[in-house]
Amino acid sequence: MGSVLIGVWAGIFITAFSTGMTEQYIQNQLNTYVGHIQIHNPKYLSENLPRYNIENPDSLIDALKSKPFVTHMAVHSEVQGLAMSSANTFGVSITGIDTTEEKNISTVYRQLTEGSYLGGKAKNPVIIGRELAGELDLRLRSKLVLNFQDINNDISAGSFRVVGIFNTNNSTFDKQNVFILKSDLDRLLGKSGIVQEVVLRVDNHKQAPSYAQQLQSEFPSLKIQSWGDIAPELRYADVSMDYTMYIFMGVLILALTLGIINTMLMAVMERTKEIGMLMAVGMNRTRIFGMILTETFYLIFVAVPVGLGLGWLTVTLLAETGIDLSAFSQGLSAYGISSVIYPQLKSMHYLTISVMMAIAAVFASLYPAWKALTLKPVNAIRKL
Amino acid sequence: MSVIQTKDLRKTYNDKTIPVHALNGVNLEVKKGEFTAIVGPSGSGKTTLLNVIGGLDEPTSGEVTVNGDNLFNLSESELIDYRLHHIGFVFQAYNLIPVLTALENVSFILQLQGRSSRECKQRSMNLLEEVGLADRVNNRPNELSGGQQQRVAVARALAPHPDFILADEPTANLDSVSSGNLLDMMAELNEKEDMTFIFSTHDQRVIDRARRVVTLVDGKIDNDEVRNQ
Numbered sequence: 368m369g370s371v372l373i374g375v376w377a378g379i380f381i382t383a384f385s386t387g388m389t390e391q392y393i394q395n396q397l398n399t400y401v402g403h404i405q406i407h408n409p410k411y412l413s414e415n416l417p418r419y420n421i422e423n424p425d426s427l428i429d430a431l432k433s434k435p436f437v438t439h440m441a442v443h444s445e446v447q448g449l450a451m452s453s454a455n456t457f458g459v460s461i462t463g464i465d466t467t468e469e470k471n472i473s474t475v476y477r478q479l480t481e482g483s484y485l486g487g488k489a490k491n492p493v494i495i496g497r498e499l500a501g502e503l504d505l506r507l508r509s510k511l512v513l514n515f516q517d518i519n520n521d522i523s524a525g526s527f528r529v530v531g532i533f534n535t536n537n538s539t540f541d542k543q544n545v546f547i548l549k550s551d552l553d554r555l556l557g558k559s560g561i562v563q564e565v566v567l568r569v570d571n572h573k574q575a576p577s578y579a580q581q582l583q584s585e586f587p588s589l590k591i592q593s594w595g596d597i598a599p600e601l602r603y604a605d606v607s608m609d610y611t612m613y614i615f616m617g618v619l620i621l622a623l624t625l626g627i628i629n630t631m632l633m634a635v636m637e638r639t640k641e642i643g644m645l646m647a648v649g650m651n652r653t654r655i656f657g658m659i660l661t662e663t664f665y666l667i668f669v670a671v672p673v674g675l676g677l678g679w680l681t682v683t684l685l686a687e688t689g690i691d692l693s694a695f696s697q698g699l700s701a702y703g704i705s706s707v708i709y710p711q712l713k714s715m716h717y718l719t720i721s722v723m724m725a726i727a728a729v730f731a732s733l734y735p736a737w738k739a740l741t742l743k744p745v746n747a748i749r750k751l
Numbered sequence: 752m753s754v755i756q757t758k759d760l761r762k763t764y765n766d767k768t769i770p771v772h773a774l775n776g777v778n779l780e781v782k783k784g785e786f787t788a789i790v791g792p793s794g795s796g797k798t799t800l801l802n803v804i805g806g807l808d809e810p811t812s813g814e815v816t817v818n819g820d821n822l823f824n825l826s827e828s829e830l831i832d833y834r835l836h837h838i839g840f841v842f843q844a845y846n847l848i849p850v851l852t853a854l855e856n857v858s859f860i861l862q863l864q865g866r867s868s869r870e871c872k873q874r875s876m877n878l879l880e881e882v883g884l885a886d887r888v889n890n891r892p893n894e895l896s897g898g899q900q901q902r903v904a905v906a907r908a909l910a911p912h913p914d915f916i917l918a919d920e921p922t923a924n925l926d927s928v929s930s931g932n933l934l935d936m937m938a939e940l941n942e943k944e945d946m947t948f949i950f951s952t953h954d955q956r957v958i959d960r961a962r963r964v965v966t967l968v969d970g971k972i973d974n975d976e977v978r979n980q
Contacts, residue, residue, distance in 0.1 A: 644842065647807055647840055649832065649860070649863055650831075651831045652828075
C-alpha cells in the first residue's frame, strides 16, 4: 500500500513541479520582455534598421487604447548597436522606454540588483543586465558608450552612465539588452516621437493570438505578432506542458499499475494455500475473482486518496513558500527559469489522475485475479 | 446405506514421461456412520484417494459415486457447489484463515451457502461449543494451540451439514494429548450424530481408534478390516 501511496504523491508532486516551472518560465519571459502582443513595421523585423519605424504612431496608439482587451501599452524606440566600455565591446539591443508605461508591461524595474531605475536626476542614464556588466566590466556609475546607425543611416553615438543593474533570471536577455530613456534614444536617432515597437498586454494571454489576428486585419501595413510568434520557444513550452503532464501521468499510472499487480500477485502467491482451501471447501471462481478484485479496490481506494491528499497538501504548501533551487540558479537562469519554483496543479488534474487511477486499478486487478483462478485447489493446498 | 462408492479407480501421474500409478484400481464402499482410517506406507496413494473422493482431483479412469451421484459427471461449478454442501474437509495444516476469528472461520462456510448471518453465527457458536472451544470463539488462529486450531477446522468441516468428512492426517501436527482429545471429539461426533469420517493416517493411536481400517499398498487395497468396538 505504501508504494502506491508514495507513487501517487510523487506523481502529483513531479507533475505540479513541472507545471509550475514551465508556467513560471513562460510568465517570466512574457513579463520581462515579450509582452503579449508586439507591433512593428514589417521591414524593421527583417532589416533591423531604425528608419523602418511605425508611421503615424499616434493614430495607432489611439486606436489601440479604444480596444477593450488591451490592458496596458508601451511604445519603444529601438535600435541594434554596440555597447562599448574601456574594457570591451558587445553587440546589444538598445531600447528607449517611457518609464511609467514600461512598468506596466515589464518587470525589469523590479529585478534591479543594484542602483535604481531610469528616471532619476542622472543625465543619459542606462540600465544594463548583470551579464553585460560582467562582459564589459561595468559597475554603477561606470560610463558606457552606445554606438548605432540613426534613421538617416549615419553613425550616431552617445555616452551613458550606468544607474542600475538588473538580473532577470534570463542570462541571454541580461547580456543582450540595455534600456535608456526614449527621449535620449529619439534624440540620437534623429527624430522625436519615433516608434519602432509597440508592446501590449491583454486581458488574457491565452487569447493573444486571436487578438493579434484581429488587429492584423485592422492594420494590414504593420506586422502584429502574439507572444507565441515572437518567442516560439514559449509557445512550444506552453503546448508541450500539457503533453509533458500526460506523459508524466502515463508513467505514473504505468508504474502504479505494475505496483498494484506486483502487490496483488504477492498477496495471491503468499496465500496460495488459503485460496486453495477456499476453493476446496466450495468457494466458486466468481467469488474468488471478486475477492481479489475487492482487495485491489480496497488497496486503491485507501492508498490513492491518501496519496492525492498528501500530494495536494505538499503542492499547496510549496505553492506558498516555493522550492529554493538557488544552488542551481546559474544553470536555471541560462534557460530563463527562476531559482525559486512554485509548484502548481489545477484541480481538474487531480480529478483526471483519480479517474485514470481507478481505470488502471481495474486493469491491474485483473491479472492477479485471473492468476488466482488458475490455481488448482489440489495443487494449492498440496495435500488435502 | 453406502455414502461413497469407488469403482476401479485409477490415477496415473506424469503419464507422458514415467507413469506413476498412484491409484491402481481401487474399489471401496463407505457406509453412513463409518469411522474409517486409510493407512499405508508413504506413496501408497492415501492422499490421492482422499483428493479424488473429495472431488479435488480427477481420476484417470473409474468412478466415484457419492449418494448415488457420479462426481465426475458434474461440471466444474457443480462440483464446487457439491463440495460446499456435501463434503467436509479437515486439512493436516488446519488451513484456517489467519485474519478471521474462530467464529468467523466457521461461519464463512455457511455464508458461502447463503445462510442468514444470524443462522451462521448461531450454528458456528453451537459447533465451537461442541468441539470444546466456547471460550475461544473470538480468538484468531495465532492465539490458539495446534489442537485448538484443528478443532476449529473440524467445526468448520461440520458447519455445512456434510454427508461425510475427509481428514488428511489430522493429528500429524499435534502432540499426543491434543491428538487424543481430537480423536475423542471426532469419535463422539461419529457416535452421536452418525457422522461419517474417512481419514488418512500414519498415527497408530488413530488406527487403534478406527472401526474400519483400509490398507493401501501401491495404489491398491491390500487389506480391509472392519472391527467391532
